[in-house]
Amino acid sequence: MHSLRGPGLENLDISVQPRSRCASRRGRAARQSVDTPVIAPRSRKIPAYALLPDDVLAAIEDQADWILATIGVEFRGDQTALDLFAAAGAVVEGERVRFAPGLARRLCATAPAEFKLHARDPANTVTLGGDNIVLMPGYGSPFVSDLERGRRYSTLEDFQNFVKLAYSSPWLHHSGGTVCEPTDIPVNKRHLDMVLAHLTLSSKPFMGGVTSPSRAQDSIDMARIVFGAAFMKNNAVMQGNINANSPLIYDEAMSGALRVYAAANQCVCVSPAIFAGAMGPLPPAAVAAQTLAEGMVGIALAQLVRPGCPVVFGSFHSTMNLKSGALTFGSPEANLVTMALSQLGRRLGLPVRSGGGQITASNAADGQAMQDSTGAMWSTLLSGAHQVWHAAGWLEGGLVMSYEKFIMDLDHCGAMLTLLQGFGADAETLGREAYLETGPGQNFLSTQHTLRHYATANYQPEIREAGPYETWVEKGSPTLDQRAEPRWKQMLTAYRPPPIDPAILAALQDFVAARKSSMPDEWY
């Protein structure tokens, strides 16, 4: 499988022989025996951090209501959406929709607080909401980079590689969506190859196409081949990521795709996209309020299309250097907004997709990249967000998916999932017997208690440790990114696809081939 070359469906070499889904995970952590797969935690056991007091949260919610009542949101070119809002009591003037205070929030109330996102392999099904946590790779990069080949436009092969890598890691719960843009495939056909890859090279949950209503429909039709239309009527098996065109606009492509997902009762993730100072005011309070306003309106539309449709309250926001105009990520202001939005989402009673993740503006997988990414990830995960876009691979403000940073980020995903488990204090963890066995000044390494715990005590990252200085110099002083390089290559070599029913595979391939041949290539 690692010898895949060139773009497109015809290069897919899907193995159909049954094999353990855990095979690719074997031997990942040194402490694991080869027969024990690493299973990542899927929920948090530590409290969500409450950054803001209730009165500040209420003031932000009041501001969101003011925006929706006074300014409103435009739905451009989508009469169906306008009609739905008008029927629900909103004030529609032209394409502008205004909401009396409280109305948008009330329209969101039919969305479930918690729901399952079913995976092709039921063992990979996740829950969104509650104390659950779902990590997924980066989204939307037109470039990829690795240390050997450098920075370049991403191709379908890169896309497939990242799907394989995400599938092979226990620390990502989700295959992602447009992990990177397969720029060698016509724009109007990319979604077919991407969904095919998610559905065949992985068995984790995934996101479908959203760049037009018809591409959203293709994605859903392909999922129906795998999951069955009947099952999907009442169960979410995929997500669509709907970005508002901030400030305060939904264009027809986005609201149209939103309606397609909602009509199919599939999960709609609504993510306003606000860079403070450009698509909204500068202060964090304003960014949070506008995100809430835009998010509630998108979620309300999903509920008007199909009450009870599963949704995620998402966000994508960051800051800029106001001298240079450069986008910045992992800034303290952005991290504060991330934390506030998780609180606002909890008050809305909905699963939250964080605007954080392991994000950075850095051009290299260097100290800046990990300083930005690690801080953003802490703000994301401590805040109680449920789903994390961009948990691995993201570089250069999202322009690049980096193979090495993907691996570096995975190590930290595992660390953070471990941290989210917290710890308790009981007779076994307090270890009184160890003190009775040793005493002041003595070493605990050989106590029965330590021997009983050492195999499972600590999270073991794969590439974090460099060894003693002298050994490290003998090896050529490899930095973390350099140590990551052999790991992703090794993971691709070891990758084996999850089993799939040959008839389903053939049907998917037929669908893609038919859709591709039904339309001319479009490159814009």
Place this chain on the structure above:
Amino acid sequence: MHSLRGPGLENLDISVQPRSRCASRRGRAARQSVDTPVIAPRSRKIPAYALLPDDVLAAIEDQADWILATIGVEFRGDQTALDLFAAAGAVVEGERVRFAPGLARRLCATAPAEFKLHARDPANTVTLGGDNIVLMPGYGSPFVSDLERGRRYSTLEDFQNFVKLAYSSPWLHHSGGTVCEPTDIPVNKRHLDMVLAHLTLSSKPFMGGVTSPSRAQDSIDMARIVFGAAFMKNNAVMQGNINANSPLIYDEAMSGALRVYAAANQCVCVSPAIFAGAMGPLPPAAVAAQTLAEGMVGIALAQLVRPGCPVVFGSFHSTMNLKSGALTFGSPEANLVTMALSQLGRRLGLPVRSGGGQITASNAADGQAMQDSTGAMWSTLLSGAHQVWHAAGWLEGGLVMSYEKFIMDLDHCGAMLTLLQGFGADAETLGREAYLETGPGQNFLSTQHTLRHYATANYQPEIREAGPYETWVEKGSPTLDQRAEPRWKQMLTAYRPPPIDPAILAALQDFVAARKSSMPDEWY
């Protein structure tokens, strides 16, 4: 000043002309005018994170009581300490001291919950406890490194350089202690040169010598030359860092130095040093409990020597790779202990020195270094710790102070201090006028609201931003550590010492010369 070469007092070229203490800070942040010094926040305005519920904290406290009642702590070679504990009701058998449950905690009760640590420049005086936060550089490294000269034993010149750098940065509130070991100075005379550097090259709070009672006394005597013995009777102007010899031992050098600081009513920071599995059991709950037990005993001794003596409940703890024995830093287990200890310290009612900071086992200032450091810093600062050792420069498990990492860490100190300010929501920050001025789909950059806020809206790191990819490549693709290199050199070039009374300077120099000539060099 930047041309200082060679070790020792005789090379100090202290400028005595008056100048603004802010001069060296000018122009540090791009948004600041040359006349506006950057003033770092000194307190948190966001809540401390509560990791553990009360019942788990109570179980850990109960375990600490059990350790002190059943196992006890040894004070080796310090009959004075043993007599003080016996008189206070502890059970002393030989050098072992056991405490009835609750006794150690009661003995800590005379320590102040909050106190000032006075600086030579009153503007740099800090408060320990409450909502205050004090960041200081790394401590104790025998090596330094920089990209030009590589890794090498540190010298007094390096020590002086780091004192200058800490003084020159607004993001460190404190000059530190043994920032790096001046290995070119005899062991028994290093404390004299270090304290002289802190007292003359900086005007921020500092830590004195602790490696023997007489060195502690020298440090206090030097401080008295600057602050006056009368002032120091009732005011803390320095700290001594007292490490327990974990597990459960205080040796005479440490408890003796502790008693010297306490007798002088100067701040005693008690820091047990526990690597889980070696100096204590593996589980986080056990490490937290043992740290609490050892810490309370040291604090109790300080209170017995001088009730009301200011103290800090410190810790130094981390994890190991249990296969290789390598120490690890920034691990999830260690970060959890860091967060728990801040809670335990709050319940003890004392200022907390965190075992975190920007710490890492990495051999280079690379992605690992910042992944480890950033995570450890988040756990430290979110948890509500009051004083942070190792906030800048630490590499390789503390073996190395890195000039470049120092700069990289400073940027993140500023980011985290900004984050700790949180944000509010009021008419100005919500910016309704900006929405009325623009509308859906319009850019906020030119609104009056943005123009009013853009100069102060966002934290501006010094070296974090690399610029667009193409520009960055033209510059040679410098990674964050490479961008840090010119910055520390520039800071040393721009450094100007704070003014000092020539008579005080002469008295300090005389003291150091007299003490140095009073004893032969010792190199062990």
